[in-house]
Amino acid sequence: MPRKVEKLLDRARQTKAGWKSAELLTLYSGFGFTIREGSGSHKVISHPQFTHLRATVPDHPSNELSKKYIAVAVKNIEEAIRLEEANGEESDES
């Protein structure tokens, strides 16, 4: 995992204020999430393997995001990491 993305995740865990959409999209994509264009002013985030991990993110690069978006991103990414690790352990055992 690139160190830059890990640092970004650490920042998200510690500080949920002051984030812009572009930074949040970088964070999601750095952890393997897919970013797809919506019909209007949102992007739809989903994980290719763990398809229940989803979110919408406003497509307004200069606007500050509510802290809630960052909390949801941290939750989604941590869950993806946990599931990937669990899958890895299962593969090791078989």
Place this chain on the structure above:
Amino acid sequence: MEKNQMNPELLTKAKQLAARDYTVIITEDTLSDGGKIYVVEHPELPGCMAQGTTIAAAQEELAEATVDYIYYLLEDGLDVPDPLNSRTVTGGNNVPVESSAVGMNVHVTIHGATFQMDVDADTDEDDALGLKYSVLPTSST
């Protein structure tokens, strides 16, 4: 990131499904410059949310985001969650609320009736990121 050409048929279906009566949770938040912002979300569709400087603007954005969210559920061949049964919620059962709402002023609108709740981290804590709270009606619209 590639610009995706949306399938018109799927988009029409997504719009129909998104027009159903999903629960709306409104959360007031403060930006770093002290400005107020409202976040609205549908708890039935985890992660589906929008923000705006007014509740009306946020709800308008949410309508659009919901269509997109459902569109990609359909495109991925996944089930689209149904709106919550209003009886389940107004009966005093729990509504899932993100832990990020702790300390915020949260309103829930279900089938036109508005509820307000104080989000307390000590209440019915399931886990660090999946808190549940009882909702008591405080007003109706």
